[in-house]
Structures are given as C-alpha cells and as structure tokens.
Amino acid sequence: xxxxxISLRQELPLLVWLVxxxxxxxxxxxxxxxxxxxxxxxxxxxxxxxxxxxxxxxxNILYAxxxxxxxxxxxxxxxxxxLYLAVARGPKVTNAVVAVPLRSRQDLMVTATGxxxxxxxxxxxxxxxxxxxxxxxxxxxxxxxxxxESLKQEVxxxxxxxxxxxGTKEELETLRMEATA
Amino acid sequence: MNPxxxxxxxxxxxxxxxxxxxxxxxxxxxxxxxxxFPDLLSRMHAATKPQVLGLFLLLASIGLQMRTWWVWxxxxxxxxxxxxxxxxxxxxxxxxxxxxxxxxxxxxxxxELEAVVQKAAAxxxxxxxxxxxxxx
Amino acid sequence: MMxxxxxxxxxxxxxxxxxxxxRISRGPSLLDRVLATDVLLAILGGALCVDMAVNxxxxxxxxxxxxxxxxxIGSVTVARFVADRREQPNES
Numbered sequence: 270x271x272x273x274x275i276s277l278r279q280e281l282p283l284l285v286w287l288v289x290x291x292x293x294x295x296x297x298x299x300x301x302x303x304x305x306x307x308x309x310x311x312x313x314x315x316x317x318x319x320x321x322x323x324x325x326x327x328x329n330i331l332y333a334x335x336x337x338x339x340x341x342x343x344x345x346x347x348x349x350x351x352l353y354l355a356v357a358r359g360p361k362v363t364n365a366v367v368a369v370p371l372r373s374r375q376d377l378m379v380t381a382t383g384x385x386x387x388x389x390x391x392x393x394x395x396x397x398x399x400x401x402x403x404x405x406x407x408x409x410x411x412x413x414x415x416x417x418e419s420l421k422q423e424v425x426x427x428x429x430x431x432x433x434x435x436g437t438k439e440e441l442e443t444l445r446m447e448a449t450a
Numbered sequence: 451m452n453p454x455x456x457x458x459x460x461x462x463x464x465x466x467x468x469x470x471x472x473x474x475x476x477x478x479x480x481x482x483x484x485x486x487f488p489d490l491l492s493r494m495h496a497a498t499k500p501q502v503l504g505l506f507l508l509l510a511s512i513g514l515q516m517r518t519w520w521v522w523x524x525x526x527x528x529x530x531x532x533x534x535x536x537x538x539x540x541x542x543x544x545x546x547x548x549x550x551x552x553x554x555x556x557x558x559x560x561x562e563l564e565a566v567v568q569k570a571a572a573x574x575x576x577x578x579x580x581x582x583x584x585x586x
Numbered sequence: 587m588m589x590x591x592x593x594x595x596x597x598x599x600x601x602x603x604x605x606x607x608x609r610i611s612r613g614p615s616l617l618d619r620v621l622a623t624d625v626l627l628a629i630l631g632g633a634l635c636v637d638m639a640v641n642x643x644x645x646x647x648x649x650x651x652x653x654x655x656x657x658x659i660g661s662v663t664v665a666r667f668v669a670d671r672r673e674q675p676n677e678s
Contacts, residue, residue: 293523294651341506348503352479355496359486366548368562387537390499393491394541395548396563405563407544409495467591470636474598477629481605484625490617493609497621501628505654508635512647515639524647532654539624539658542665547617550668 279324284310324377324435332433339430340385347390354410365411366395369424371402373432373440379404381435382428392420466511473511476504490547498540505532588640595636603629620664627657 284307291306292298354362371379379402383394386406396405408420432440483496509525548563606629609622631653634646 289523290527293527294648296520296524298520298523344499344503348476348479348500351483351496351500352475355479355483355486360488362487362492364492366561366563368566383541384534384537387540388499388502388533390495393494393544394537395491395544398566405566407491407494407548409492463587466639467587470591470595470639471598473632474595474602474636477602477625477632478598478605480625480628481602481609484609484622485605490615490621493618493621497625501625501632504632505628505635508632508639509650512635512639512644515642516644521644521647524651528647528651528654531651535655535658539661539665542662543617543621546665546668550615550617 280314282324283314287313327437328435329433332430336430336434340389343389351390351409358410362410363412365408365417367406367408367411367417367420369404369406369421371404371425371428372443373428373436374402375437375440378428378431378436378440381431382424385427385431386424392424462514462517466514469507469511469514473504473507476500476507480504491544494540494544494547498536502532502536505529592636592640595633599629599633599636616664616668620661624657624661627653631657 287310288303288306291309292303295302295306371382373379373382376399379397379399383397383404386392386404387394391410392406392408394404395407397403398405404424406420406424408417411417411420429444432444436444477500479500480497483500484493487493487496506529509529513522513525603626606622606626610619610626613619613622631650634650638644638646638650
C-alpha cells in the first residue's frame with residue numbers, strides 16, 4: 270500500500286457519497302449546507318486517509334437499474350422461500366458448502382459479488398480465497414448435485430451483471446469471449 | 451375502512467399498512483428460523499437476511515406515511531448502510547462458526563471447502579515439522 | 587385502520603422477540619447467542635419504524651439509522667474473539 274496521492278477523480282464518488290449522507294442526516298439540501306458538507310467531506314478524506322478503492326472508472330447506469338430491480342425481486346422471493354423453509358422443513362433442512370471460482374481478480378469486484386450473494390437469502394460467504402478469487406458459500410436447502418450446479422451458475426451470472434455495471438474493459442472482453450464460445 | 455372510498459390517500463394508507471405487516475412477518479420469520487433450524491450456519495441464514503427486506507418495507511412505510519420528500523434520502527441512507535453492514539457480520543459469524551466446527555456434517559450434501567482446509571492444515575503441519583500429529 | 591395495524595404488528599413483533607429471547611437463553615454456543623441478540627436488535631429497530639409510521643413522527647429516525655450503521659460491530663467483535671480463542675488448542 271503506497272501513500273501516493275490519489276487523483277480527485279478517483280476520490281469523487283467517496284466525496285459525493287459523504288455529502289449525500291451529510292445532507293440526508295441534516296434533512297436539509299440547501300446549497301449552503303451542502304457546501305459545508307463538501308468542505309467537511311474533503312477534510313475527512315484528507316485527514317483519515319484510507320487506501321484508495323481501485324475503481325475501474327466506468328459505471329453503466331443502464332445495466333445498474335435492471336440489476337437493482339432483479340436483486341430486489343430475488344431478495345423478496347428468497348425471503349419468502351426462507352420463511353416457508355423455516356416453517357415447513359425446519360430441522361430437516363440440508364445444506365452444502367460450495368466453492369465458486371470467480372472471473373475477476375479485483376478486490377472490489379469480489380467484495381461486491383460476495384455482498385450481493387450474502388444479501389440474497391439462502392447463501393452466505395463462509396470463506397474467501399483472495400489469491401484465486403474463489404468464494405466458498407454456505408447454501409441452504411441444497412439436496413442434489415444439480416442444485417449445486419445451478420447455484421454456481423447463479424453466482425457467476427450475478428458476477429457477470431456486476432462486471433457489466435462497473436467492471437474493467439478486460440473483464441468485459443473475457444465476458445464477451447465466453448458468450449461467443 | 452370503507453373499501454369503495456378510492457381516494458389516493460386511502461390507497462397509500464393501505465399500501466403502507468401492508469408493508470408494515472409484511473415487514474413485521476419478516477422479523478417473525480427470522481425468529482422462527484432461529485428456533486427451528488438445526489445448526490448455527492442455517493440459523494445464520496434465517497437471522498440476517500429477512501431483515502434486509504423487512505427493514506426496507508418498514509422504511510418505505512414511514513416514507514409513505516410522512517408524505518414529504520426529504521425523509522426519503524435519510525431512509526435510503528439507513529437502508530444502504532444496512533446493506534453494507536449485514537453481509538459483514540454474517541460473514542464474520544459464519545466464518546467463526548465454520549472454523550469452530552459449529553455445523554452438522556451429516557446435514558451437508560457437499561463440502562468443497564473441507565478438502566482445501568485439510569490440504570492447508572497438512573501443509574502447515576509439514577512446515578512446522580514439530581507438531582506432525584495434527585491432521586485428523 | 588392504523589390502530590388495527592399497530593395491534594397486529596405489536597403481536598407479531600412480541601412473538602418474534604420472544605423467539606429470539608428463547609434462543610438467547612437456550613443457544614448452545616456463544617455465537618448462537620450473539621446471533622439471536624442481533625435479531626433482537628433488528629426487531630427493536632423494526633418496532634421503532636412501525637411506531638414512527640403509525641404515529642407520523644420522526645423522533646426515532648436517527649436511532650434507526652444508528653442501529654443500521656453500528657449494529658453489526660458487536661457480533662463482529664464476538665466472532666473475531668471466538669475464532670481466535672478456539673483455533674489454537676487443537677481445534678476441538
């Protein structure tokens with residue numbers, strides 16, 4: 270971790286997020302308040318220096334909105350399923366620990382995928398192997414090898430969606446190669 | 451409530467009432483899962499995840515009831531922070547649970563992490579040299 | 587109608603809290619108890635939300651935000667502690 274200066278462009282998403290949080294917490298979006306928030310955000314980002322998150326520099330909102338809607342739908346459906354499992358199956362539920370190798374090597378991508386997977390009920394990241402970017406998931410209600418395969422497929426499709434939203438050019442290229450092959 | 455009074459206000463009230471009840475049921479689901487699932491990692495699933503949807507619905511019902519636009523950003527911030535923090539605690543507790551063997555092996559249909567752990571433990575034992583009788 | 591909703595959600599939340607408390611008192615391991623405490627905290631947050639929505643005030647909003655920001659720290663700390671303690675003596 271080097272202490273090189275990070276460019277303002279790289280820091281911008283963090284600053285914007287801090288200003289939005291400031292405005293939301295004061296429940297006041299007047300320009301003066303936002304300006305003060307921006308000053309505070311810059312001061313905080315300079316004083317409490319964190320290693321920069323390596324963003325790829327692109328963000329595709331066209332893919333992000335459908336992804337968010339599908340994510341919400343999945344969370345709702347899986348929550349209902351979990352409720353049913355808890356009431357109907359209870360103690361007889363069977364699980365599995367599954368290894369899913371990811372395409373991306375970037376920390377941000379692996380973290381984002383892990384977060385999305387953990388938020389969808391029924392799967393949970395138990396362990397991460399950072400050197401090979403493999404996620405080890407604990408999944409609920411897995412009774413056959415077919416289910417294991419479909420879970421792996423689902424995880425990899427979630428990762429593909431995230432790459433389309435904010436992956437690097439190289440990752441997009443591998444994704445395209447995979448689709449044609 | 452009179453069903454044929456179809457002013458928008460009544461609909462908003464109805465929607466937020468449904469949201470509140472479903473959100474509360476999500477909490478109940480978490481509690482039922484806590485009581486009925488057999489091991490720690492299954493309980494983990496029940497405990498943390500329905501709360502995400504539950505809190506979303508409850509915050510949305512606050513937003514609908516207040517009918518002012520400036521509460522929505524606060525509610526969104528609260529929900530996003532929950533989205534960011536829930537997987538962290540779930541992962542930490544799940545990892546600790548797996549490492550301390552808090553799961554019932556007979557309930558697992560497959561365990562692809564086990565082999566990796568065994569291999570790593572064997573390598574660690576070889577490198578240590580002194581405590582060779584560790585791999586069980 | 588809001589009164590009916592309030593009663594129904596109060597009953598549901600009480601049942602849920604009772605379930606979580608049973609798990610806290612019975613839970614075979616420390617991690618189970620921590621997990622159940624987390625759920626109890628989430629139930630509390632949900633009850634605060636319902637109270638605000640039904641009575642149309644925002645007095646507790648900051649409390650809910652604070653719960654959602656720092657609620658996870660306790661369980662992370664305990665999980666860390668448990669993992670470190672149990673790993674050394676032959677992983678029993």
